[in-house]
Amino acid sequence: MNGPAPHLPRLQPYDIGHERYVALLHPETAFWSLVDKDRVEAELCGSELAERFQAQAARFAQEIHALRFELKPSGVYVNPTERCNLDCTYCYIPDTLRRHGSDMPAERLLGALQRLKEYFATVMDGGEGARKPRLIFHGAEPLMNREALFAAIDLFQDDFAFGVQTNGTLLTDAAADFLMQRNVSIGLSLDGPTAPITNATRHTWAGQGVHQHVLRAMERLQGYGSWSVITTCTTENLAHLTDMVELFHRHQVPTCMLNAVRCTLSGARGVKPADGDFARAFIAALERTHELYRETGRKLVVANFANILLAILAPTARRLMCDISPCGGGRAFFALAADGGLFPCSEFIGLPAFEGGNLFTDGVAAALESPAFKEVTGRDVDKFEPCASCPIRHFCGSPCPAEANEMNGGMEKTGAFCQFYEEQVRYALRLIADGKSDDFLWDGWDQGTETVFSAC
Amino acid sequence: MKATTQVTSQATTAQQAAVQPTQAAAPAPVIASRKSCNPDGIGLSHYVLMDRKAAK
Numbered sequence: 395m396n397g398p399a400p401h402l403p404r405l406q407p408y409d410i411g412h413e414r415y416v417a418l419l420h421p422e423t424a425f426w427s428l429v430d431k432d433r434v435e436a437e438l439c440g441s442e443l444a445e446r447f448q449a450q451a452a453r454f455a456q457e458i459h460a461l462r463f464e465l466k467p468s469g470v471y472v473n474p475t476e477r478c479n480l481d482c483t484y485c486y487i488p489d490t491l492r493r494h495g496s497d498m499p500a501e502r503l504l505g506a507l508q509r510l511k512e513y514f515a516t517v518m519d520g521g522e523g524a525r526k527p528r529l530i531f532h533g534a535e536p537l538m539n540r541e542a543l544f545a546a547i548d549l550f551q552d553d554f555a556f557g558v559q560t561n562g563t564l565l566t567d568a569a570a571d572f573l574m575q576r577n578v579s580i581g582l583s584l585d586g587p588t589a590p591i592t593n594a595t596r597h598t599w600a601g602q603g604v605h606q607h608v609l610r611a612m613e614r615l616q617g618y619g620s621w622s623v624i625t626t627c628t629t630e631n632l633a634h635l636t637d638m639v640e641l642f643h644r645h646q647v648p649t650c651m652l653n654a655v656r657c658t659l660s661g662a663r664g665v666k667p668a669d670g671d672f673a674r675a676f677i678a679a680l681e682r683t684h685e686l687y688r689e690t691g692r693k694l695v696v697a698n699f700a701n702i703l704l705a706i707l708a709p710t711a712r713r714l715m716c717d718i719s720p721c722g723g724g725r726a727f728f729a730l731a732a733d734g735g736l737f738p739c740s741e742f743i744g745l746p747a748f749e750g751g752n753l754f755t756d757g758v759a760a761a762l763e764s765p766a767f768k769e770v771t772g773r774d775v776d777k778f779e780p781c782a783s784c785p786i787r788h789f790c791g792s793p794c795p796a797e798a799n800e801m802n803g804g805m806e807k808t809g810a811f812c813q814f815y816e817e818q819v820r821y822a823l824r825l826i827a828d829g830k831s832d833d834f835l836w837d838g839w840d841q842g843t844e845t846v847f848s849a850c
Numbered sequence: 851m852k853a854t855t856q857v858t859s860q861a862t863t864a865q866q867a868a869v870q871p872t873q874a875a876a877p878a879p880v881i882a883s884r885k886s887c888n889p890d891g892i893g894l895s896h897y898v899l900m901d902r903k904a905a906k
Contacts, residue, residue: 827881843887
């Protein structure tokens with residue numbers, strides 16, 4: 395086979411397991427194309443496609459560079475308490491903190507939000523119609539410190555777009571009404587379609603299950619637009635992911651995530667599924683969501699997969715910032731611990747070496763420049779193998795740095811689910827080949843985007 | 851206090867009629883596309899808000 399004309403960028407063939415198409419990728423710019431197998435050699439040797447890509451390559455390279463290295467923070471994850479009423483198998487926060495930790499007092503939480511507001515005013519455009527910084531109360535379990543949380547939401551509702559990620563057990567009618575009336579985005583967690591499966595990994599300190607509590611919380615949120623449910627995928631629920639999405643669809647969940655368990659702390663590694671098993675179960679669940687959409691006209695968006703599709707179709711429209719390198723931790727967002735400690739991401743709370751400073755004594759700007767943050771924001775898939783030679787490295791991002799460092803021995807290691815990500819990308823490209831990708835994204839996903847390349 | 855609003859689109863389509871499969875067109879020999887926008891994603895694996903409109 396001849397190579398491309400010298401002035402054209404080299405496209406890499408990538409087998410996506412499709413009967414008709416092979417992908418030709420330009421990894422550096424995250425450019426992709428799907429080419430009839432009979433035309434691959436001709437396209438590789440130079441063609442209209444390559445010429446057209448060449449004309450845009452510098453623009454695409456700049457776009458990816460800006461996405462990877464030039465963002466300013468626009469979101470913060472705030473832990474208003476160290477405590478949690480649950481003892482989930484895979485939690486990334488050490489159990490001593492969750493069991494014996496303390497709350498951030500209300501006045502201190504309000505003071506923290508004032509400082510965060512002042513910080514974001516220095517890096518985000520203000521004014522009429524401008525995007526607000528996003529502030530997500532996170533855990534541990536944020537509703538363990540409900541009074542302080544709600545006071546903060548009321549006082550700062552004009553300054554932040556708020557979200558709350560909760561285990562759902564403390565989301566009473568009154569709490570749900572408070573949050574919905576204020577347009578707060580709400581995230582829940584449920585790990586199984588039945589109580590024994592959920593309760594295998596999510597339970598109280600006394601071992602009591604939480605399944606029914608979360609189902610009741612889901613019923614309270616039906617009809618509300620801005621809510622989602624996370625399922626953490628482990629060996630305990632892998633065989634039930636299809637049942638899981640059926641339950642979510644039945645409960646009118648608009649968005650869910652079927653997340654790979656993060657193996658940052660050792661407890662999670664005991665329930666880590668094998669990549670191949672996970673990929674098969676995950677794709678079967680995605681196929682079931684598609685069947686349900688075809689049957690009912692109502693989508694259940696699986697957000698972590700939708701984000702892989704976005705990474706391919708519109709790289710800058712990503713919603714999740716785990717699947718890009720460097721990840722969003724410490725640059726698109728950061729995390730505030732209940733003691734004022736600043737971390738690149740919630741996943742690092744519990745790893746003291748990654749504390750970049752304290753909000754009250756050092757401030758955000760100093761933390762962003764700290765060695766602890768730089769270690770995370772400096773993790774670049776272009777600089778270590780096998781990622782540096784992987785053609786899908788800018789669709790996947792090799793998540794997650796906390797996991798790579800703690801489980802695999804360093805920042806310049808892959809995360810825990812390399813093969814799983816490859817299978818997701820192949821499946822996403824097959825859906826694009828078959829014209830089905832929009833069925834897996836929320837309606838109007840491309841509003842506000844501009845088409846900058848098209849060939850079909 | 852802000853008024854309660856529904857901020858994502860999926861829930862509003864709850865009772866739509868079943869979707870008919872798209873008519874198969876002749877396969878294109880080459881498929882490629884790319885869209886662009888101002889990046890504003892801040893989600894992580896423990897939290898996501900997918901709809902860009904909802905983030906305003």
